[in-house]
Amino acid sequence: MHKSQHGNRTKAVLILSGGVDSTTLLYKLLDDGHEVHALTFDYAQRHKKEIDCARKIASLLGVPHSVVDLSPLADLLGDSALLSRREVPSCHYTEEAARQTIVPNRNMIMLSVAAGYAEAHQIPEIYYAAHRNDCTIYPDCRSEFVEALKPAIRLATAWHPVELRAPFVNLTKAEIVKLGLQLKVPYALTWSCYRGEEVPCHACPTCIEREEAFALCGAEDPLVSR
Amino acid sequence: MHKSQHGNRTKAVLILSGGVDSTTLLYKLLDDGHEVHALTFDYAQRHKKEIDCARKIASLLGVPHSVVDLSPLADLLGDSALLSRREVPSCHYTEEAARQTIVPNRNMIMLSVAAGYAEAHQIPEIYYAAHRNDCTIYPDCRSEFVEALKPAIRLATAWHPVELRAPFVNLTKAEIVKLGLQLKVPYALTWSCYRGEEVPCHACPTCIEREEAFALCGAEDPLVSR
Numbered sequence: 354m355h356k357s358q359h360g361n362r363t364k365a366v367l368i369l370s371g372g373v374d375s376t377t378l379l380y381k382l383l384d385d386g387h388e389v390h391a392l393t394f395d396y397a398q399r400h401k402k403e404i405d406c407a408r409k410i411a412s413l414l415g416v417p418h419s420v421v422d423l424s425p426l427a428d429l430l431g432d433s434a435l436l437s438r439r440e441v442p443s444c445h446y447t448e449e450a451a452r453q454t455i456v457p458n459r460n461m462i463m464l465s466v467a468a469g470y471a472e473a474h475q476i477p478e479i480y481y482a483a484h485r486n487d488c489t490i491y492p493d494c495r496s497e498f499v500e501a502l503k504p505a506i507r508l509a510t511a512w513h514p515v516e517l518r519a520p521f522v523n524l525t526k527a528e529i530v531k532l533g534l535q536l537k538v539p540y541a542l543t544w545s546c547y548r549g550e551e552v553p554c555h556a557c558p559t560c561i562e563r564e565e566a567f568a569l570c571g572a573e574d575p576l577v578s579r
Numbered sequence: 580m581h582k583s584q585h586g587n588r589t590k591a592v593l594i595l596s597g598g599v600d601s602t603t604l605l606y607k608l609l610d611d612g613h614e615v616h617a618l619t620f621d622y623a624q625r626h627k628k629e630i631d632c633a634r635k636i637a638s639l640l641g642v643p644h645s646v647v648d649l650s651p652l653a654d655l656l657g658d659s660a661l662l663s664r665r666e667v668p669s670c671h672y673t674e675e676a677a678r679q680t681i682v683p684n685r686n687m688i689m690l691s692v693a694a695g696y697a698e699a700h701q702i703p704e705i706y707y708a709a710h711r712n713d714c715t716i717y718p719d720c721r722s723e724f725v726e727a728l729k730p731a732i733r734l735a736t737a738w739h740p741v742e743l744r745a746p747f748v749n750l751t752k753a754e755i756v757k758l759g760l761q762l763k764v765p766y767a768l769t770w771s772c773y774r775g776e777e778v779p780c781h782a783c784p785t786c787i788e789r790e791e792a793f794a795l796c797g798a799e800d801p802l803v804s805r
Contacts, residue, residue: 422651469683
């Protein structure tokens with residue numbers, strides 16, 4: 354188990370997608386001694402495979418885990434390539450390609466639900482794994498968004514205040530993978546590819562970003578090399 | 580129709596519950612010349628009757644309207660009396676009674692979805708009808724929450740920035756009813772009672788608040804007197 358014996362046992366809610374970043378954060382929180390409740394969101398994403406990955410990882414670690422069905426929102430949130438309406442772009446991690454994968458306000462919606470869950474269960478902290486690579490394209494992964502949302506969440510949950518934390522917000526994906534390799538995160542169990550087919554496509558923005566991160570660590574991605 | 584002929588036609592998203600406050604705000608926005616898209620949230624509230632009221636009001640006014648199914652969240656958000664788990668309190672509008680009706684972070688969840696909808700449809704403003712009476716009990720109705728959430732929403736929707744507006748936040752419910760009577764809001768079509776039975780119970784916190792508001796205006800509530 355990835356838990357230190359001497360850390361405090363602060364309860365924490367984590368948004369766990371089943372991908373590299375949030376899985377690494379789960380291992381980091383457990384290693385720091387937190388008791389983690391994981392929430393995974395089904396927003397009708399094309400790559401539902403990541404939800405099964407989140408289930409397997411939470412189960413492996415014995416972490417309480419809920420899959421939150423937000424699929425009714427898909428019709429409201431427009432035509433993101435992640436919501437099965439148009440092709441996932443095949444190209445490098447450019448702004449043009451990545452912008453097609455924006456789901457409007459996705460992170461604030463998930464964080465709002467996580468904050469409500471935390472308040473209902475009197476859990477003082479919520480975590481998500483926004484990181485520096487995401488911030489160019491996804492406004493709700495930027496540190497200024499995180500800093501702006503913190504007081505709003507605190508005020509909204511005033512009867513049992515909840516604190517938002519995004520400890521990876523200034524890390525690159527390569528730095529996250531480096532940390533995860535130290536923590537022995539079983540990356541073969543994670544999923545990233547937006548296409549969600551049998552094996553990663555090696556062509557969509559998130560596949561390319563994942564491959565680059567492992568390459569920068571001088572490591573092989575066990576999902577690809579197995 | 581409650582539309583001025585000379586107002587601008589700024590598009591706006593409104594969270595419409597089907598109750599007194601949001602229905603009055605709908606009439607106000609139309610009177611000010613806005614083109615309104617209304618969103619009503621099904622969060623498995625006991626008083627589902629308000630959703631039908633919202634449908635009828637939106638239909639009467641020819642306003643585009645979506646009912647957003649967030650009922651899967653009910654299991655996550657604890658044991659609020661509004662989520663059919665325990666009795667709605669029968670007493671005056673006291674803190675003790677009203678606190679039982681809190682649904683943790685409900686307004687931030689609804690506003691996050693509304694902001695995502697607005698960004699997806701390039702609508703620049705979202706409105707909700709938080710007001711001064713609510714602010715004692717419901718933290719997510721307070722002006723400091725509104726002011727804190729505004730920049731977070733702006734930053735999260737940076738590609739098509741969305742502005743949060745809560746024009747009733749410093750009005751009492753009686754002042755809202757006074758405005759609504761001037762705008763000829765058909766209050767017989769609205770619903771407030773948390774119990775959601777055939778007729779209002781006259782005992783739950785929101786019934787008592789509604790009755791007081793009409794009394795302070797020297798008016799009869801057409802829902803009660805018809």
